[in-house]
Amino acid sequence: MTRSLQLTADGQLKHLLTLDGLSPAILTRILDTAESFIDVGEREVKKVPLLRGKAIFNLFFEPSTRTRTTFEIAAKRLSADVVNLNIAASAQSKGETVLDTVSNLTAMHADMFIVRHAQSGAAHFIAQHVEPHISVVNAGDGRHAHPTQGLLDMFTIRRYKGAFHNLRVAIVGDVLHSRVARSQIHALTTLGVPEVRVIAPRTLLPTGVEQMGVHVFHDMQAGLKDVDVIIMLRLQNERMKGARLPSAQEYFKQYGLTPEKLALAKPDAIVMHPGPMNRGVEIDSEVADGPQSVILPQVTYGIAVRMAVMSLLMGPAQ
Amino acid sequence: MNAPLPDTATLLNTLVEAIRPNLSPETALVGIHTGGVWVAEWLHQALGIKTPLGTLDISFYRDDFSQRGLHPEVKTTQLPFNVEDHPIILVDDVLYTGRTIRAAMNELFDYGRPGSIHLAALVDRGGRQLPIQPDFTGAKIELPAGKNIQLQRNEQGNLILLIQ
Numbered sequence: 001m002t003r004s005l006q007l008t009a010d011g012q013l014k015h016l017l018t019l020d021g022l023s024p025a026i027l028t029r030i031l032d033t034a035e036s037f038i039d040v041g042e043r044e045v046k047k048v049p050l051l052r053g054k055a056i057f058n059l060f061f062e063p064s065t066r067t068r069t070t071f072e073i074a075a076k077r078l079s080a081d082v083v084n085l086n087i088a089a090s091a092q093s094k095g096e097t098v099l100d101t102v103s104n105l106t107a108m109h110a111d112m113f114i115v116r117h118a119q120s121g122a123a124h125f126i127a128q129h130v131e132p133h134i135s136v137v138n139a140g141d142g143r144h145a146h147p148t149q150g151l152l153d154m155f156t157i158r159r160y161k162g163a164f165h166n167l168r169v170a171i172v173g174d175v176l177h178s179r180v181a182r183s184q185i186h187a188l189t190t191l192g193v194p195e196v197r198v199i200a201p202r203t204l205l206p207t208g209v210e211q212m213g214v215h216v217f218h219d220m221q222a223g224l225k226d227v228d229v230i231i232m233l234r235l236q237n238e239r240m241k242g243a244r245l246p247s248a249q250e251y252f253k254q255y256g257l258t259p260e261k262l263a264l265a266k267p268d269a270i271v272m273h274p275g276p277m278n279r280g281v282e283i284d285s286e287v288a289d290g291p292q293s294v295i296l297p298q299v300t301y302g303i304a305v306r307m308a309v310m311s312l313l314m315g316p317a318q
Numbered sequence: 319m320n321a322p323l324p325d326t327a328t329l330l331n332t333l334v335e336a337i338r339p340n341l342s343p344e345t346a347l348v349g350i351h352t353g354g355v356w357v358a359e360w361l362h363q364a365l366g367i368k369t370p371l372g373t374l375d376i377s378f379y380r381d382d383f384s385q386r387g388l389h390p391e392v393k394t395t396q397l398p399f400n401v402e403d404h405p406i407i408l409v410d411d412v413l414y415t416g417r418t419i420r421a422a423m424n425e426l427f428d429y430g431r432p433g434s435i436h437l438a439a440l441v442d443r444g445g446r447q448l449p450i451q452p453d454f455t456g457a458k459i460e461l462p463a464g465k466n467i468q469l470q471r472n473e474q475g476n477l478i479l480l481i482q
Contacts, residue, residue, distance in 0.1 A: 045428035048378035315387025
């Protein structure tokens with residue numbers, strides 16, 4: 001249902017809600033477009049007039065710094081007018097429903113909503129109810145999806161590794177609570193990565209994760225062997241309910257990425273992390289700040305990727 | 319009815335000779351993707367220009383984005399010299415409505431304030447919708463609105479104008 005909702009009848013992207021079900025052609029088109037936006041960030045005037053006169057609303061029902069900021073910068077570099085709403089602290093606490101909030105913003109002539117919400121399916125729900133000229137981008141919904149993060153990770157991998165068809169990629173950590181991991185897995189398999197691994201304790205893996213086309217490991221020694229790309233996930237402390245793990249220290253000992261564990265991967269392997277990092281919990285500072293880390297380039301690329309998504313969604317009048 | 323095809327090599331030479339007396343040691347050429355870059359590459363060599371060749375993709379500056387969306391193949395803009403105060407000759411293959419040139423000038427100004435901008439077009443086909451005129455042309459060929467003139471490059475790297 002989400003799949004058909006985010007595409008127009010002729011197969012163009014209308015909303016970006018999930019990477020699940022998007023074709024390799026669409027994903028590649030977004031990555032190629034992002035490539036040409038990279039230059040914009042490096043020149044004197046970091047701005048192009050593409051979305052002049054468009055109003056983009058950042059609707060964040062859940063706190064975020066990096067994602068909200070990079071969406072805001074991306075919109076501004078496209079010359080759109082961008083408004084940030086920290087809904088958690090405003091209308092909703094006064095009892096307004098999500099759809100009433102959306103209707104009010106539509107009455108202010110919004111063209112696009114960037115939605116972050118703790119509930120899975122929130123962006124999808126809003127996309128179902130907006131006026132036909134409005135596009136919705138999911139900036140993270142519950143445990144479900146975080147498609148622009150997945151795309152910027154693919155962009156980063158392509159920049160450093162050149163292609164996808166010959167890679168071994170390991171995703172390490174709290175897959176169970178991670179919308180980022182879900183989006184990454186969909187994108188990696190769609191783009192033709194032959195071996196996607198997930199490495200985590202049983203308690204942090206969703207049941208049936210193998211059905212997403214990944215190889216499951218519970219042990220870093222075996223799981224990291226000869227991989228080209230290591231994606232560390234944040235240990236989602238605030239989402240941990242009950243005792244899934246003995247302690248953060250114990251977790252670091254088994255699953256934290258240290259220089260010794262990194263040495264199991266290929267010598268030219270890159271290390272990624274969607275942020276924010278818990279140093280000393282899932283990643284050692286020596287690795288996070290080391291030569292194989294591409295964590296900060298990920299953030300920079302996120303701007304170009306979000307510019308690409310926004311400009312492709314806002315193209316011809318639907 | 320096809321109009322007689324102009325000999326492209328002759329037009330390129332005409333353009334070279336039109337530009338030559340107006341060159342300064344600092345002059346930079348900037349070609350507009352795709353056909354304009356081919357012409358600019360040719361001129362750059364024929365005129366022995368020292369400043370590295372610039373290229374522009376105006377996809378992000380088009381005025382018909384809301385009707386047509388983003389062009390599927392955006393090439394990169396590369397200006398390997400400091401635009402500030404530089405004398406620039408903007409190069410396109412076919413000059414028609416003038417909208418591409420307006421977009422190209424807008425983009426150039428986002429890199430700095432050029433000392434001057436002149437316009438070279440291999441062919442001026444008339445039909446302008448903006449007050450933009452070329453400083454140097456290979457030829458002026460009046461074409462009705464339904465006709466299309468296009469520059470192509472064959473496998474040997476030769477440029478050929480086609481009227482459809």
